[in-house]
Amino acid sequence: MPALRPLSGALALGLAAALASPASAAKPPVACADFHGNTNADWLAANPPPADTGMVSAMGQLAARARQQQIDLLEAAKRAPTGNVQTLLGDFWASGMDEAGVERDGSNPIAPLLERINAIRRDKDIPPAIAALHQVGIPVVFNFSPDVDLNDLSRHIGYFSQGGLGLPDPAFYTRTDADTRTVLAQYGKYVEQILVLTGTPAGEAAAEAAQVIDLETRIARASRPIVELRDPRSNFAPVPAAGLDTQYRKLQLEDFIVAQQVGDATVSMANPALFATLDSLVDDLKPAQWKAYLRWRVGDAMAPYLSRAFRDASFNFRGRVLEGRQAPPTREQQVLDAINLAAGPMLGREYAQRYLDAGTEARAETVAADIRDALGAALERDPRLGAAAKAEARAKLAALEIEIGMPDRDIDYTVQPVGRGSFGGNMLIASTWRHGSEMRRIGEANASRRWNVQPQTPALAYDITLNRLLVTAAMLQAPVMAATRGEPAQYGAFGALVGHELTHGFDARGRLVDARLDVRDWWEASDANAWNALASRVASQYAALPYPALEGVKVNGVQTRDEDLADLSGVELAWAAFEARHPDADKAARQDFFKAWAGLWAQAMTPAAATAMASTSVHAPGQWRANAPLANLADFGELYGCRVGSVMRNKPDDRIQVWP
Incomplete structure (x- = not known):
């Protein structure tokens, strides 16, 4: 299936997921003691944390609603499709929901691939x-995918990067602790199961599984630790495509590039030692070992889309052992996930056309433009930025693009008809189309046509590589941008989220890409020192806040600092934009602004879920995402008459302003 892009996750800064809040008491807290609990009292009473996941949130409910909308769309496309794309999606959906047909199909969908390998x-x-x-979307041995050229962010090049492993981290193959050895033993049994299902005699499965793990271990030892892949610059090493066959004679990488229909003269290869190892393995290992490995990779990649024997084997290891899940997702969710993986752009196109209201889109554009203007004014008066940094910030903001709903530039939806006969076969057809559409991005100045989020997924993200704000169609509904809510709520929710994301274009990460999309640090040392001092104050303030649902645990202010700072900024910018648009707004309207912000972060969770969140999340829990920015905003405390020094009205000396 399509490989993960090496830089996308690191370069695109996405909207935070909703986080934690305690269940409300029978009597809601007063606004000045806990505005989050007061505003969301009814929601919290109606939404206790479920036992299976341990948490529920308003933003999670938005994601669930978007998933149901996709299912409704696919059901409609199955019954009465309009146009070629809907026909393809409807047939794909119907074939996936026909479980009896999937069972009859067995391993037939992958038979041609297995024949190729066995030859x-x-x-x-x-x-x-x-x-x-690779052409059918099953990346084996290594990954090859398009991503931004760090020397020219307007274009993509192909990245040769590490991959080809059945376990998520190369360290699984080399660590010697007992837990890892146990997982590796269970993995071996899973490999055996898949090999038997793809044609290995049962008596030979253990020996072939050992060969597979031996080959993967060799790849893992030549791979870099996961932590070293986090810096995009360490993954970028452009080299000429011509001459790769000379350097790696056995791998035939130039022929590989041609087979992917890529004609660019440059590729990125940040770990040539890995590819030297792979090249030697082609020569050193017997073809039989390679055949076992390739059959295993095909069976493993396609297992979720084949008969129950494949699916059960896959879930018992990947779901239960690796992810700790007790039960597989519903059939609807499994098929929806498959369609989003292999044909996500198709589904996104239809989703936006069906669910994106033109009036809501226009309102979102207006609010986002007002937030951009508020940020411009804030940057101009910012005492921390020197003249050079301020001039660059001004140019970068002027160049900012705001894209709402779905990508402006469409892609080629020409694809082989799928029909309703074989879900696994349809998965390969769609995956081949998706891989081809990805490859066509390479070598063209067309980076802007790619979004790192899909229109059917609720997301609001700042794309640092192209200096643009992306707002998906699915995001423009309650609680973010409900058409039925007034402008105060639209600014308080959607506007504040826009402000949060735009801040990332001008913070400690945004400083690394300038107005011309050159990768360089455009801050002086004094600019950086001033920003770091602000960030340290934010970290200290949040570190004093108790973590909801946990006794004696505080928020990890250092861990959440950057996102906390963006929350503070987002509320400040949205409030400034709202006041500029509605200087005479009455008290009720002004209160609606703040209630909308707090409503975004309604969430309840169990202590177990809170413990996991506290140790891993880069966002503060929902109670403090709602409350902390408001406690720092003088106008909020005055509006609600909160006592200075109360939870919701910080003392002047303790108050933090991102944009003084």
């Missing part, structure tokens, strides 16, 4: 088989 006789047959599997 390998000599070393030189291995690289073409690798290339063929």
